[in-house]
Amino acid sequence: MADNNKYIVSAAPHLRKKDDSVSRIMWTVNAVLAPVALMAVFVFDRVALGVMLVSIFSALLTEAVIQRSRGQRVTISDGSAFMTGLLLAFNMPAHVPLWLPAVGSFFAIAIAKQVFGGLGHNIFNPALAGRAFLMAAWPQRMTTFTKPFAVDAVTQATPLMLLKEGKAAGLAGMELDYMDLLIGFRGGALGEVCALALVLGGAYLLARRIISWQTPVSFIVTAAAFGWAFGSPAGFFRGDFLFQVLSGGLLLGAIYMATDYVTSPITKRGQLVFGVGCGLLTGVIRRWGGYPEGVCYAILIMNTAVPLIDRFSQPRRYGVTRREKDSGSARRAS
Amino acid sequence: MKRFWLEFVKGIITENPIFFVVLGLCPTLAVSTSMSNAIGMGIAATFVLVCSNVIIAMLRRMIPDKIRIPCFIVVIAAFVTIVEMVLKAYAPALDRSLGIYVPLIVVNCIILGRAEAFASKNPVLLSLADGLGMGLGFVLALLVIALFRETLGSGKLMGLSLSHQFEPAAIMVLAPGALLLMGLLLGGLRWIRSLRSS
Numbered sequence: 352m353a354d355n356n357k358y359i360v361s362a363a364p365h366l367r368k369k370d371d372s373v374s375r376i377m378w379t380v381n382a383v384l385a386p387v388a389l390m391a392v393f394v395f396d397r398v399a400l401g402v403m404l405v406s407i408f409s410a411l412l413t414e415a416v417i418q419r420s421r422g423q424r425v426t427i428s429d430g431s432a433f434m435t436g437l438l439l440a441f442n443m444p445a446h447v448p449l450w451l452p453a454v455g456s457f458f459a460i461a462i463a464k465q466v467f468g469g470l471g472h473n474i475f476n477p478a479l480a481g482r483a484f485l486m487a488a489w490p491q492r493m494t495t496f497t498k499p500f501a502v503d504a505v506t507q508a509t510p511l512m513l514l515k516e517g518k519a520a521g522l523a524g525m526e527l528d529y530m531d532l533l534i535g536f537r538g539g540a541l542g543e544v545c546a547l548a549l550v551l552g553g554a555y556l557l558a559r560r561i562i563s564w565q566t567p568v569s570f571i572v573t574a575a576a577f578g579w580a581f582g583s584p585a586g587f588f589r590g591d592f593l594f595q596v597l598s599g600g601l602l603l604g605a606i607y608m609a610t611d612y613v614t615s616p617i618t619k620r621g622q623l624v625f626g627v628g629c630g631l632l633t634g635v636i637r638r639w640g641g642y643p644e645g646v647c648y649a650i651l652i653m654n655t656a657v658p659l660i661d662r663f664s665q666p667r668r669y670g671v672t673r674r675e676k677d678s679g680s681a682r683r684a685s
Numbered sequence: 686m687k688r689f690w691l692e693f694v695k696g697i698i699t700e701n702p703i704f705f706v707v708l709g710l711c712p713t714l715a716v717s718t719s720m721s722n723a724i725g726m727g728i729a730a731t732f733v734l735v736c737s738n739v740i741i742a743m744l745r746r747m748i749p750d751k752i753r754i755p756c757f758i759v760v761i762a763a764f765v766t767i768v769e770m771v772l773k774a775y776a777p778a779l780d781r782s783l784g785i786y787v788p789l790i791v792v793n794c795i796i797l798g799r800a801e802a803f804a805s806k807n808p809v810l811l812s813l814a815d816g817l818g819m820g821l822g823f824v825l826a827l828l829v830i831a832l833f834r835e836t837l838g839s840g841k842l843m844g845l846s847l848s849h850q851f852e853p854a855a856i857m858v859l860a861p862g863a864l865l866l867m868g869l870l871l872g873g874l875r876w877i878r879s880l881r882s883s
Contacts, residue, residue, distance in 0.1 A: 488854035
């Protein structure tokens with residue numbers, strides 16, 4: 352019986368691989384985000400690099416100072432604060448004063464993450480909370496986007512802004528085509544412009560099983576279907592769904608932010624519900640809301656529903672019927 | 686005299702209506718966008734609080750127990766009406782910037798809370814001291830919150846611009862900023878208290 356040790360009985364959780372640690376997963380995602388960052392530098396020049404570095408440095412410094420002052424182990428090398436800083440920078444226009452990413456990352460780590468107890472305890476996605484804070488605090492700075500490849504920061508609205516303000520009805524009126532949207536030659540936030548790099552990175556994460564398909568696919572499909580059904584003033588089912596998917600922060604949000612382990616549901620069924628909810632809210636905000644883009648607020652709103660979704664999507668215990676389970680839990684609760 | 690003093694000082698710090706009893710948050714968060722609003726609101730609420738405390742303490746043996754809350758509200762509403770008329774006549778600008786929150790002093794939890802918890806059970810002089818202390822505590826709390834919100838949110842202090850370098854964070858004069866700041870202040874004060882007790 353040489354392979355006796357294959358049948359060890361142990362309590363959950365059962366780790367699939369020895370090297371699936373928090374820091375390993377975080378750094379893998381960070382590495383996957385590197386091409387996106389490179390494209391941002393390519394499209395928007397060196398200013399983009401400055402924004403990203405300041406944002407990451409501020410996030411790491413805030414985390415280290417808070418953990419040190421509370422007498423905890425300093426865990427800035429696990430890559431989670433690094434990722435928060437990077438994702439927050441991806442949500443910003445290229446030409447912002449450098450104090451903006453610094454303040455945003457400080458808020459994301461100090462208020463949205465550490466106040467709740469640090470990694471694993473936060474209710475809201477820290478990077479998105481940081482972005483929402485900056486949007487409410489300095490809306491002008493956060494919505495002044497610049498034209499790609501422009502030397503002296505010529506401002507250019509994002510495709511969704513043009514759509515919202517009624518300046519262009521579709522891609523043709525914006526002097527863009529789908530190729531521009533795919534590669535990232537358009538106005539927008541640093542990390543959202545290059546759809547190709549985002550999708551390739553997402554495919555790698557799926558293949559490595561770091562993220563599951565449920566959240567991103569249901570999120571993107573719902574938002575696209577919503578845009579297709581209601582997105583066009585010409586009538587129902589005339590909207591440009593490809594434009595809806597490629598033009599805003601949908602891919603960045605669906606693949607890298609809605610899949611955050613801490614702030615998304617645990618079960619697969621729950622993740623489907625979560626993704627559909629995010630997609631619907633994104634569609635509603637884009638179509639009828641005050642802002643041109645709604646991915647950030649859609650995810651933040653659905654973050655608040657995660658405990659509820661988890662509660663109602665618990666799998667059935669083996670050997671227990673649904674009715675027995677319900678009455679059993681009711682008895683225990685009372 | 687010593688009891689008078691004790692009832693007066695307790696409202697300022699140790700039983701501060703905003704920071705330690707956490708009552709009356711609605712007007713606190715709504716009008717603390719600037720120092721001048723905070724002072725106006727604080728004085729108006731303190732006037733109503735002191736007057737209603739005194740009257741209710743005088744009437745405390747006459748008010749039937751079962752309908753005491755409506756009786757308190759009638760007394761409070763009378764003084765709020767006086768405040769509102771005075772503001773409209775002599776400080777119309779302040780009245781406009783405080784808006785609906787002046788009539789809403791009628792349902793301010795601090796005033797009703799002191800009437801119920803203190804004035805209806807204590808003699809007139811002690812109720813006067815209690816009203817003054819709680820009112821002062823309310824004004825102080827409003828001023829602290831308004832100090833942060835006005836400087837950070839609009840870059841001004843008492844309406845005067847502080848610096849042209851600093852770009853104010855609009856969120857601090859909006860509702861989310863008020864809630865955020867309130868949470869941080871409550872947490873900070875609780876932390877200081879825990880340091881002192883340990």
